[in-house]
Amino acid sequence: MSTFLEQRVLKCQKQLEDKGLEALIITHLTNIYYLTGFSGTAATVLITAKRRVFIADSRYTLIAKGCVTGFDIIESRTPLQVVSELLKADQVDRLGFEDQVSFSFYQAMQTAFSGVDLLAQSGFVEELRLIKDTSEIETIAKACSISDKAFMDALDFIKPGTTTERDLANFLDFRMRQYGASGISFDTIAASGCRSAMPHGRASDKVIQSGESLTMDFGCYYNHYVSDMTRTIHMGQVTDEEREIYEIVLEANKALIAEASAGMTYSDFDGVPRQLITEAGYGSHFTHGIGHGIGLDIHENPFFGKSDQKLQAGMVVTDEPGIYLDNKYGVRIEDDLVITESGCRVLTLAPKELIVL
Numbered sequence: 001m002s003t004f005l006e007q008r009v010l011k012c013q014k015q016l017e018d019k020g021l022e023a024l025i026i027t028h029l030t031n032i033y034y035l036t037g038f039s040g041t042a043a044t045v046l047i048t049a050k051r052r053v054f055i056a057d058s059r060y061t062l063i064a065k066g067c068v069t070g071f072d073i074i075e076s077r078t079p080l081q082v083v084s085e086l087l088k089a090d091q092v093d094r095l096g097f098e099d100q101v102s103f104s105f106y107q108a109m110q111t112a113f114s115g116v117d118l119l120a121q122s123g124f125v126e127e128l129r130l131i132k133d134t135s136e137i138e139t140i141a142k143a144c145s146i147s148d149k150a151f152m153d154a155l156d157f158i159k160p161g162t163t164t165e166r167d168l169a170n171f172l173d174f175r176m177r178q179y180g181a182s183g184i185s186f187d188t189i190a191a192s193g194c195r196s197a198m199p200h201g202r203a204s205d206k207v208i209q210s211g212e213s214l215t216m217d218f219g220c221y222y223n224h225y226v227s228d229m230t231r232t233i234h235m236g237q238v239t240d241e242e243r244e245i246y247e248i249v250l251e252a253n254k255a256l257i258a259e260a261s262a263g264m265t266y267s268d269f270d271g272v273p274r275q276l277i278t279e280a281g282y283g284s285h286f287t288h289g290i291g292h293g294i295g296l297d298i299h300e301n302p303f304f305g306k307s308d309q310k311l312q313a314g315m316v317v318t319d320e321p322g323i324y325l326d327n328k329y330g331v332r333i334e335d336d337l338v339i340t341e342s343g344c345r346v347l348t349l350a351p352k353e354l355i356v357l
Contacts, residue, residue: 004135006070008035011128012047016096023048024096024124025083027105030296031098031125033224037067044079045071046086053086055079080112087116096121123301130293130301131314136225137338140294140316143181143227144336144347146220150175151231151350158357160210160235165190169203172218181220185228185298189217196232197330199288199322210236213329219298226298228318229348230334233355245282245323246331246354252276252321253333253352256290260319260337260344266307273321282323291318294336315339316347 012035016024026032026045033039035047040060046053054071056064061075076082087095095113097106099120109118132140150172157163157171169188176184191201193212201215208214212235219228232249234242252273259272270290277286293300294316302315311317317339322332333352338345 002037002135004133005035005037007133008128009047009052009070012125013049015124015128016047016049019096019121019124020094021096021119021121022092022094023051023087023090024121025109026098026125027101028098028125031129034125034129034296036071038064039224040064044083046083048090048092051086051090053082055082080108084112087113093117094119096124098124126301129295131312132295132316132338133314136295137314137316139223139225140227140336140338141347143185143220143222143225144229144349146176146179146181146222147218147227147229148348148350149179150218150220151216151229154216155233155355155357158208158214158235160208160212160357163208165192165195165203165206165208168208168214168216169218172216176218176220181222182224183221185219185221185226189215189230191215191330192235194327194329197324197326197328199324199330199332208235213242213331215330215332217332217334224296226294226296227348228294228298228334228336229350230320230332231350231352231355232331232333233357235357238354238356242329242331243354245325248277248280248282249321249323249331249333250352250354253319253335256319256321257335257337257344257346260311260317260339262311262313262339262341264311266302266304266309266311269311269317270304270306273319277321277323285323285325286321287324288322291320291334293317311339313339313341 044055052071055074057077094117168190190203192208192214195201196213196215215232217230256273293302320334324330336347
């Protein structure tokens, strides 16, 4: 078992003890990957103070034996029956489970684990995932480097008057795969002209025209971890107002990078760029939160708003201020940041000074 995986399981067992639980059943596949390295489509994990059990059917036995270490691997198509027998053998009567399971699965657990207190756990493993270890950070950095290179290539691909938003989205998606991505981390956003005023304007068949702004928000999976970046560029020409708004958003993005560090509250993280945009007169046009955590999921804790919770070293978060003028255009610039004790490290390195093609 890798040192990183071993550390994660040990933290999981420590958290069990801290929460007064005897055992935890894990069925969420992303969390199973985080703890075991297994990335198939069906598995069940049971962790107690003394046991680490991985259960999968015959489709995945060989795969599990090749990547899951430090766990007892049991082949079964009836994992709840296996867990029930283990709970009885260890006289466990308090079992934690992930609260995002379906109601039908909860009913199945009630039947299988008769006499056991089932205790719903919100974000049990996700709490462990909040702080990334060095292997995770470097994997995310690699995903970001793939996005960076695809963006630079896109600048040569875009031909105003000919290229559609969908053409551009498809180009970015495929180019990231060419650079080693296993897939896209979310549906690529390519929104031009007045459509760029929609923060999540999915790519359409609209042709990108000269004189328009163009927002590209995209990312990829690399070795299960994501990147998430946004760049806004202009086609052919840029008005004084467009230049002014672009510079305000860029200044907000950079101001947060300069201030972000461990110990900063979530409220302040959101507040630094928001105050700058508000003081520039566009506060009502910054219509979403400043960012979110990324890792194995494209949106994961932390989420920012009015909270006294504090950033911790090892969090990987986005910095994505924007200004959106209805029926005109929008500007957003997004970077991925690793929080450190003394500041932050920017992982998305593609240029973000105003680009006019």
